[in-house]
Amino acid sequence: xCAARAGVAGDHGGTTLRGGATSGRSRxxxxxxxxxxxxxxxxxxRVVAAVAVVLGSVVLAAVFALRAREDPAxxxxxxxxxxxxxxxxxxxxxxxxxxxxxxxxxGSWTFANGSCxxxxxxLAVIKSDKERGFALSEKGEYDRWVGLLRxxxxxxxxxxxxxxxxxxxxxxxxxxxxxxxxxxSSARCSSTRRYICTKHAEYIKKE
Numbered sequence: 337x338c339a340a341r342a343g344v345a346g347d348h349g350g351t352t353l354r355g356g357a358t359s360g361r362s363r364x365x366x367x368x369x370x371x372x373x374x375x376x377x378x379x380x381x382r383v384v385a386a387v388a389v390v391l392g393s394v395v396l397a398a399v400f401a402l403r404a405r406e407d408p409a410x411x412x413x414x415x416x417x418x419x420x421x422x423x424x425x426x427x428x429x430x431x432x433x434x435x436x437x438x439x440x441x442x443g444s445w446t447f448a449n450g451s452c453x454x455x456x457x458x459l460a461v462i463k464s465d466k467e468r469g470f471a472l473s474e475k476g477e478y479d480r481w482v483g484l485l486r487x488x489x490x491x492x493x494x495x496x497x498x499x500x501x502x503x504x505x506x507x508x509x510x511x512x513x514x515x516x517x518x519x520x521s522s523a524r525c526s527s528t529r530r531y532i533c534t535k536h537a538e539y540i541k542k543e
Contacts, residue, residue, distance in 0.1 A: 422537040430537055431470050436460065437533040438474055445512035448481040448531035449495075457535035458495040459483030462515070471515055471532060481531035484513035484520065 424435035441451065445459075452459050460482045462468050471482075483495030488511065492500035500506070506513050508522030514529055515521075523529075 420539045423540055424537055429474065431467070433537055434467075434534050435537050436471070436474070438476070438480070439531050439533065442528045442530050444528055445481050445485070445514075445525040448529070449483070452483075452531070452533035455533055455535070457533040460515075460532035460534040461494045461496050461498075462532075463494070463498075463501065468515075468519065472517065472519075475515060475532065478530045479514050479516045479521075481512065481514045481529050482520070483534075485525075486511045486513075486522070 422430065422433065424430045428435040428437050430436075435457075437452075437455065437457065439448075439451065443451065449459050460471065460480075461484075462471050462482055471480075484492055484500060484506065485495075486492045486506070492502075492506055492513070494500065506520050506522045510522040510524050512525035513520050513522050515532070
């Protein structure tokens with residue numbers, strides 16, 4: 337009986353020991369689990385940081401794209417000089433100190449000249465190679481009247497009153513000049529073409 341009880345007690349003691357051992361192992365694993373939590377948190381923060389970087393890059397790219405898509409004419413039509421800004425109104429293109437309008441309307445040389453005058457400008461005076469190159473690059477596929485006219489009894493003169501600086505004159509055998517893809521030529525003043533107006537750029541104070 338005593339032995340049996342001892343055996344039972346031993347069994348209970350063994351159970352207690354096993355339970356205690358089991359409990360001890362459970363307690364021993366808890367710190368490991370706790371140690372694993374910060375590692376998972378670090379991984380989570382790394383993921384969050386990576387997502388934030390990607391989103392920031394996307395936002396910056398969108399901002400630059402919007403700036404690039406702003407009206408290019410506004411930027412092209414403004415240059416700064418000290419405290420002043422040279423500017424052309426909408427529809428005109430700034431080139432150095434002048435504004436150019438490449439009209440989509442057609443008419444005779446006289447009509448074109450009057451149309452430019454109504455815009456406080458004149459038919460284009462194109463004297464330098466740079467101005468000629470610019471006008472050729474911007475005129476499109478159309479021949480365009482310019483401010484060059486010949487009096488039947490006199491030399492070719494520009495709209496500003498200056499004489500044409502060319503000993504060969506203007507080909508074409510007529511009295512009104514226009515610009516084609518090769519350069520200056522002439523035609524009857526009553527024929528119809530598109531035209532180029534020009535005027536000095538306005539100077540305004542920078543804001």
